[in-house]
Every structure is written in structure tokens, then in C-alpha cells.
Amino acid sequence: MKKHQKNRNVAIIGIGQTIMSSHKEDQNQVEMVQEAVINALQDANLSINDIDCIVHGNMELFEMQFAPNLWHSLGTGSRGKDEYRITTGGTTGMTLVCAADNLVASGLYDTVLAIGMEKLQEGNTTGGITNMADPLWFRNIQTGALTGTAATEMINEFGEERAKRAAIKYRIMMDKHAVLNPRAHRRFGLEYEQAEELAATSPQLVGELRLIHMCSQSDGACAMILTSEEKAKKRTHKPPVWIRDHMQTHREETIPNLFGHVKPELTHHYCARKLYERNGITNPVEYFDVFEMYDPSAWWALEWLREFFLLKGDEHINMLERGDFDLDGKIPINPSGGVIASNPIGATAMLRPAEAALQIRGDAGAHQIKKEVKHALASGFGGTYWTTLMILEKDLNWQEVDND
Amino acid sequence: MTEYYGATVVDIFDTMPKRFKPEEAKDVDILIGYEATGEGGGMWTAHIKHGTLTVSKVNELKGCKTTIHAHAETFLGVTLGKITAIDALTSQKLRVVGDIRFLMTLLPKVFVPFTVIPKKKVLKARDILVTMESLFRPERAEGVTMNVGYDLTGPDCCQWSLQIKDGKCKVREGFAEELTVKLTMNASVYTGMMTGTIDGASAFTSGQVKIEGDMMAAVATARYFHKYTDPDAKEAEELICLRVTNSIEQRFASGPVMGKWFAGLREKKFLGNKCPECSRTQIPPREICAICRIRVNEFVELGPKGTVTNYDIVYFASPDPLTGAVRDTPYAPIYIVLDGSSEREAFAFELKKEDISRINVGARVRPVWTENPVGSFKDVLYFELDQ
Numbered sequence: 001m002k003k004h005q006k007n008r009n010v011a012i013i014g015i016g017q018t019i020m021s022s023h024k025e026d027q028n029q030v031e032m033v034q035e036a037v038i039n040a041l042q043d044a045n046l047s048i049n050d051i052d053c054i055v056h057g058n059m060e061l062f063e064m065q066f067a068p069n070l071w072h073s074l075g076t077g078s079r080g081k082d083e084y085r086i087t088t089g090g091t092t093g094m095t096l097v098c099a100a101d102n103l104v105a106s107g108l109y110d111t112v113l114a115i116g117m118e119k120l121q122e123g124n125t126t127g128g129i130t131n132m133a134d135p136l137w138f139r140n141i142q143t144g145a146l147t148g149t150a151a152t153e154m155i156n157e158f159g160e161e162r163a164k165r166a167a168i169k170y171r172i173m174m175d176k177h178a179v180l181n182p183r184a185h186r187r188f189g190l191e192y193e194q195a196e197e198l199a200a201t202s203p204q205l206v207g208e209l210r211l212i213h214m215c216s217q218s219d220g221a222c223a224m225i226l227t228s229e230e231k232a233k234k235r236t237h238k239p240p241v242w243i244r245d246h247m248q249t250h251r252e253e254t255i256p257n258l259f260g261h262v263k264p265e266l267t268h269h270y271c272a273r274k275l276y277e278r279n280g281i282t283n284p285v286e287y288f289d290v291f292e293m294y295d296p297s298a299w300w301a302l303e304w305l306r307e308f309f310l311l312k313g314d315e316h317i318n319m320l321e322r323g324d325f326d327l328d329g330k331i332p333i334n335p336s337g338g339v340i341a342s343n344p345i346g347a348t349a350m351l352r353p354a355e356a357a358l359q360i361r362g363d364a365g366a367h368q369i370k371k372e373v374k375h376a377l378a379s380g381f382g383g384t385y386w387t388t389l390m391i392l393e394k395d396l397n398w399q400e401v402d403n404d
Numbered sequence: 405m406t407e408y409y410g411a412t413v414v415d416i417f418d419t420m421p422k423r424f425k426p427e428e429a430k431d432v433d434i435l436i437g438y439e440a441t442g443e444g445g446g447m448w449t450a451h452i453k454h455g456t457l458t459v460s461k462v463n464e465l466k467g468c469k470t471t472i473h474a475h476a477e478t479f480l481g482v483t484l485g486k487i488t489a490i491d492a493l494t495s496q497k498l499r500v501v502g503d504i505r506f507l508m509t510l511l512p513k514v515f516v517p518f519t520v521i522p523k524k525k526v527l528k529a530r531d532i533l534v535t536m537e538s539l540f541r542p543e544r545a546e547g548v549t550m551n552v553g554y555d556l557t558g559p560d561c562c563q564w565s566l567q568i569k570d571g572k573c574k575v576r577e578g579f580a581e582e583l584t585v586k587l588t589m590n591a592s593v594y595t596g597m598m599t600g601t602i603d604g605a606s607a608f609t610s611g612q613v614k615i616e617g618d619m620m621a622a623v624a625t626a627r628y629f630h631k632y633t634d635p636d637a638k639e640a641e642e643l644i645c646l647r648v649t650n651s652i653e654q655r656f657a658s659g660p661v662m663g664k665w666f667a668g669l670r671e672k673k674f675l676g677n678k679c680p681e682c683s684r685t686q687i688p689p690r691e692i693c694a695i696c697r698i699r700v701n702e703f704v705e706l707g708p709k710g711t712v713t714n715y716d717i718v719y720f721a722s723p724d725p726l727t728g729a730v731r732d733t734p735y736a737p738i739y740i741v742l743d744g745s746s747e748r749e750a751f752a753f754e755l756k757k758e759d760i761s762r763i764n765v766g767a768r769v770r771p772v773w774t775e776n777p778v779g780s781f782k783d784v785l786y787f788e789l790d791q
Binding site: 022023025135136137138146147148149152153156186188190194197198201202203204205206207211212214216217252253254255256257258259260261262264 | 662746
């Protein structure tokens with residue numbers, strides 16, 4: 001594999017979020033974006049004058065507003081600054097952080113503000129997603145973001161009872177995490193005693209994908225400030241969180257090819273394999289202290305944990321059953337409550353590294369993991385299966401891997 | 405009746421007939437049951453039949469096609485949009501037994517949404533009269549002595565007097581002795597005049613107000629008091645949401661490769677293409693093989709029969725991407741490896757509705773074509789089980 005080395009190290013020094021909710025009628029898009037930006041600036045103890053460049057992103061097809069960054073400039077503070085707009089579907093939020101990382105690492109800018117937002121309430125999410133399908137052929141059979149294939153495959157592989165029990169356990173675990181996060185959109189207060197009833201009676205969406213398993217549609221924004229090692233080390237306000245590496249993986253563009261007679265290697269597995277290889281990480285479950293995963297549904301979440309951690313057989317189900325993914329478990333998954341709890345799509349994938357960084361800082365509040373978090377993993381997911389994966393570190397002490 | 409969000413469950417059902425849109429329900433025949441639990445709850449049925457609506461309070465929900473169950477508070481919250489329906493459904497605070505689509509599709513179509521009319525306290529003459537002492541302006545009434553009597557008629561009839569003397573004002577019920585002037589009018593005219601919705605001069609001219617005694621004293625009265633303002637009439641801050649519907653017509657060039665595919669459909673043939681390097685087939689055909697990075701020019705006929713590798717049975721009524729209309733559920737997109745295809749190259753299409761209950765992985769299927777294919781995805785109606 002080709003050598004991959006940063007020109008200079010980059011730190012996350014500011015994190016700002018709005019409260020995620022289904023109803024934000026009291027704010028327009030500009031005001032919502034501004035709330036996240038102000039929170040990030042305050043978190044970093046900076047003013048907008050300290051920002052050299054802004055990267056902005058969301059999904060235009062959801063609000064049907066072209067180049068919303070022009071309108072949002074009132075809230076982003078981009079007037080008179082360099083600004084780039086990036087939109088990559090579901091991964092948008094994390095792609096923004098990757099881009100900001102690259103911009104700072106390159107030396108072009110010292111301090112970059114990344115902003116992801118979505119007001120799903122102002123458009124039609126399923127309609128927007130459907131319009132992303134290949135216009136020549138696939139639009140006629142698109143079902144939006146809903147699919148029950150993961151459920152079907154897991155039921156076939158692990159048996160109906162075990163698979164269903166695992167999916168609902170994952171869902172309730174996410175709710176238990178979300179209840180601790182005051183910014184999460186859906187906080188139901190579900191209990192494990194309800195598992196059986198929920199699994200049996202929640203309305204079916206697609207096959208065994210039921211309403212309870214599926215992520216929300218939320219309004220919200222997230223903003224992050226990244227800066228160079230030199231600048232980060234001069235600051236004492238809050239400890240910096242280091243972006244060690246990130247990778248984006250796409251696949252050949254046809255959904256049906258996921259379902260041939262032979263299953264292809266999923267982008268999640270490919271991306272994780274290559275990223276760990278590049279960074280000399282041989283046992284991700286042992287190495288990482290937390291994983292903030294883009295989990296659009298409980299079924300996908302479970303299936304994907306096996307891919308991201310390069311696990312075999314039913315190891316991931318065993319880990320779930322043992323409580324390894326709980327907040328006080330071996331490797332907690334989504335202390336924030338994840339995408340199942342809050343999903344403002346253009347911000348969703350940014351919330352993953354944002355929440356992972358809060359965990360490393362020890363700054364997450366009620367959903368903070370009790371033991372020390374040194375190494376964090378964050379993932380993004382988009383459309384017809386593409387993956388973004390990022391490694392965050394507390395200390396600047398990792399070993400460079402010589403891949404020559 | 406217990407109120408939540410400023411309304412009761414009974415209000416929802418009482419206003420149903422008024423909110424019903426018969427022209428939208430011509431082809432509908434359905435009995436919907438509602439159970440609101442907890443304080444302020446109850447059971448109702450709504451029978452919509454060919455443009456008519458019958459709402460009944462019932463003791464049990466019998467014979468309903470769909471029933472909706474929730475605590476009265478959730479019921480009102482969802483109805484008023486204070487609680488997101490999908491969140492209430494997800495957390496099971498709102499439960500639907502039967503076809504969930506009615507909630508999302510039929511009900512919004514046939515009913516005007518329920519709203520709470522802010523209960524504006526109906527202002528009564530008494531409410532105004534009891535404040536008159538505090539509104540008195542002694543500096544303007546120096547040396548004035550007069551007794552004004554109000555004989556207010558109508559449903560809120562009452563008799564009051566204002567006594568002004570020595571720079572003081574006293575308000576009392578009943579008539580004072582020696583009235584300087586007596587005004588007779590409906591109580592609602594009095595409140596209208598005091599709040600500014602009725603012009604006093606016009607009311608007198610039109611005979612709504614009768615004046616007995618010193619007319620000038622009657623006209624002067626207003627001078628001695630501050631203007632009355634209704635404490636409940638403050639206008640609430642209004643948050644306005646703008647509604648927009650976009651409808652866009654589009655044209656997409658298919659290019660020579662997909663052009664061949666559509667031309668094949670006209671002949672009721674699936675024309676895939678085959679990579680000259682790795683020999684894999686692609687369906688629908690693609691311009692290049694993305695793995696070998698090479699142009700793919702050889703076309704091969706695939707299928708038409710194939711084997712099912714996976715499927716989705718969709719119950720959620722997502723919009724039809726081509727029309728925006730709500731799709732009829734359930735429907736099932738299936739993944740098929742057509743005969744002659746490479747093992748990784750699946751094809752997706754919709755399954756015949758009647759076959760949904762019998763579908764399984766490994767099933768054999770065949771396409772069903774329209775009579776006169778024109779070179780469009782509509783040329784294939786669906787795939788059906790090949791038995």
C-alpha cells in the first residue's frame with residue numbers, strides 16, 4: 001500500500017451542536033446554522049475572525065435549495081473568507097471533517113470551520129432519496145432508504161429468534177444512551193423488559209425492518225473547528241483531539257450487485273481493513289475505546305459491527321449479548337444514541353467524529369464513558385453503500401507505519 | 405373532561421363532521437376505531453362510507469378495519485402536531501392495529517386538520533364595569549357631579565351606575581338615585597363600544613343605544629376615563645411557515661449503451677453486455693467495466709427467467725418516485741440473477757402482487773411484458789413466479 005503521511009498534524013479544538021429535534025419551526029436554516037457555529041466558537045474560545053476557511057455541506061435534494069451556503073453565510077460567518085461547499089450524501093458530515101483535515105494538513109489554512117446541517121422537516125426525505133437513484137433505470141423501483149434485506153440475511157444466518165432479539169436489544173441500548181444525551185432527538189425511555197413486545201408489535205416497514213428499528217428524521221446542525229498542531233499546542237482552553245487518519249471507500253454503482261449469488265466485500269469491511277492496515281492496527285476491538293457508528297437501523301448496525309471490527313461468524317452478536325457495546329462495556333457503541341436517535345442527515349456523519357472527540361476530551365456530560373478514552377473510531381455511511389472511517393486520538397504518540 | 409394542549413379528545417370527534425371532506429371520500433368504505441386511554445379518554449368509531457361520515461361514541465371497538473390506540477394526551481398531541489406521529493408510533497405510545505396506511509394517507513386526505521381555537525374568554529360588560537374605578541381620570545372630572553345609569557339588556561343583562569362626585573368615581577350595581585342620564589342598550593353593544601369594535605355615535609344613530617336624560621353628559625362620560633383594554637386580547641407572536649410544492653419535468657439522454665437496452669425491451673429482450681477482459685455480464689448494461697476500466701461493446705441476451713437471491717416486502721407507503729403518489733402496499737422489489745448472468749450480477753424488479761406471500765430465496769421467476777412495449781421500464785409489468 002502507498003505511503004500515506006500527513007504534511008502536519010491536525011487537531012479538533014471546537015465542537016458545537018444544536019439540539020436535534022423533529023420540530024425547529026422557531027428557527028430558519030440560517031439561525032439554526034448560526035447556533036451550531038456560535039457553540040463551536042465558544043467551545044474553542046475563538047471568534048469568527050480566527051477562522052481562515054469554511055467548509056459547508058448538506059443534502060440539497062432534501063430542502064430543494066440550491067447552494068444553501070450562500071443563504072447560510074449569514075449564519076456561518078463566511079463573508080470575506082474562503083469557503084468550499086461539499087455534499088456527498090449520507091457521508092457529507094464526515095467528508096466535511098475529512099476535507100477540513102486535509103485543508104489544514106496541507107498547510108493552506110491554519111484554522112478551518114466545518115459545518116453540516118439539515119432541516120428535514122422542510123422537505124421530503126424519501127422523495128429526495130428516491131431522486132438520487134439512477135434516472136435511467138433504478139428510480140422506478142427505489143424504496144427510499146428503507147430495506148429489510150439485512151434483517152432477512154441475519155435471520156437466515158443466526159435464526160429468527162436470536163437475530164430479532166439482538167436487533168431489538170441494540171435498539172433499546174441506543175435509546176438508553178440517547179436518554180443520557182440532552183441533544184438527542186428521540187429519547188423514549190425504553191426498557192429491556194419491553195423487548196419482546198416491541199419486536200412483535202412495532203409496525204413493519206419492510207420485511208422484518210420495523211418502525212422501532214429505523215432511524216429518525218431530524219433537524220439540526222453541527223460545527224467543528226480544526227487547527228494545526230502548532231496552533232493547537234499554544235492553546236490551553238480545552239485539550240485538542242487529534243485526527244490520525246481517515247479513509248473514504250466507494251463501490252461500483254449498482255445496488256442489485258449487493259445481492260448476487262456471491263456477496264461482495266462490503267465497503268465497510270474494505271475501508272476498515274485498509275485503514276487499519278495503513279495504521280498498523282491489528283485488533284480493532286482491543287485498540288479502540290469507543291466507536292461512534294453511523295447506524296441507520298438496528299439491523300444494519302449489527303451487520304456492520306461485524307464488518308467494521310473485521311469479526312467473524314457470530315462474534316458481534318456474542319459481544320452484544322455480553323454487553324460489550326454498552327456504555328460501560330468493553331467497547332461502547334454510540335454513547336450519543338447514534339443515528340437511530342438523531343438524524344439531521346447533512347450533520348449526522350459529522351456528529352460521529354464530534355461525539356467521539358467529546359468522549360476523548362472527557363467532555364460528553366451524562367453520556368460520557370466512565371473509563372478513559374484514548375482511541376476513538378467514527379464512521380459515516382451514504383446512499384448505495386459508501387463508507388467514511390476516521391481514527392481520532394487523545395495523544396500525539398502513535399507509531400507511523402512504514403508501508404514502503 | 406380533561407384537557408391536553410388546550411383541547412379535549414371529545415373536541416376531536418365533535419368537530420369531525422365539520423372537518424370531513426365528502427368529495428375526497430367518494431370511493432372509501434371503512435370503519436375506523438379510536439381508543440383514547442387515561443383521563444379524558446373514551447372510544448369512538450368513525451364510519452366513512454361513499455362520501456358520508458358517521459361518528460359514534462362506543463363502548464367497544466367492533467368490526468373496525470383499523471383501530472388506533474393511545475393515551476388521551478398522546479392522542480391530542482399527535483392530532484394537533486405537538487407530538488410527531490412517527491415518533492409516537494415508534495415508541496408505541498400510539499398503536500395502530502390493522503392497516504397503518506390509513507393514518508398517513510387517508511385521514512389527512514378526508515379531514516381538515518383539527519386545531520384548537522384559542523379559548524378567548526368572552527368579554528362581558530361586568531368585566532369592564534368593575535374596572536372603571538381604576539380607569540377614572542380625576543384631573544379631568546374636577547367639579548363634575550353626575551350619575552350615569554346603564555340598563556344593559558340581552559343574555560348578560562344587568563344594571564349599573566357610575567357616580568362621579570368630588571373628583572371620585574364609584575361603580576355600583578343597580579341604579580343610583582337621581583340619574584343624570586340613563587343609557588339602554590344590549591350588553592354586547594356596551595362591550596363593543598368599550599373595546600372599540602362598535603362606534604358609539606353609529607350605535608346611537610342606528611337606535612342600538614337609547615339615551616334618557618342629559619345627552620351631553622352621556623357624550624362627555626368617555627372623557628373622564630382611560631381607554632379600556634382587554635387583557636386577553638394581546639396578539640400572540642406569529643411564526644409563519646411557508647408552503648411550497650415543486651414539480652419538475654426532466655429529460656435524460658440514455659446514451660448508446662442504455663439506448664440498446666431500451667431498444668431490446670421493445671423486442672421483449674434483456675440485453676446485457678459482457679466485459680471483453682473479465683467476461684462478467686452487466687445488467688442493465690454499463691458503458692465500461694469499472695473493474696477492468698475498459699469499454700464493453702459486446703451485448704448478450706440474458707434471462708428472461710431467473711432465480712431470486714433476495715427480496716424486500718415493503719409495507720411502508722413510500723411515494724412512487726415517478727408520480728409522487730402514495731404506493732399501494734405491500735409491494736416487493738426482488739433481486740434476481742437472470743439465466744446466463746454472472747453470479748454476482750443481480751437485477752432488480754417488482755414482483756407480481758399476488759405472488760408476494762409465496763416468494764422465497766431460490767424461487768424461479770419470469771418477466772411479464774406489456775402487450776406493446778415501447779422501450780421503457782414500463783415494458784415489464786412485473787416478474788412472477790415461474791411454475
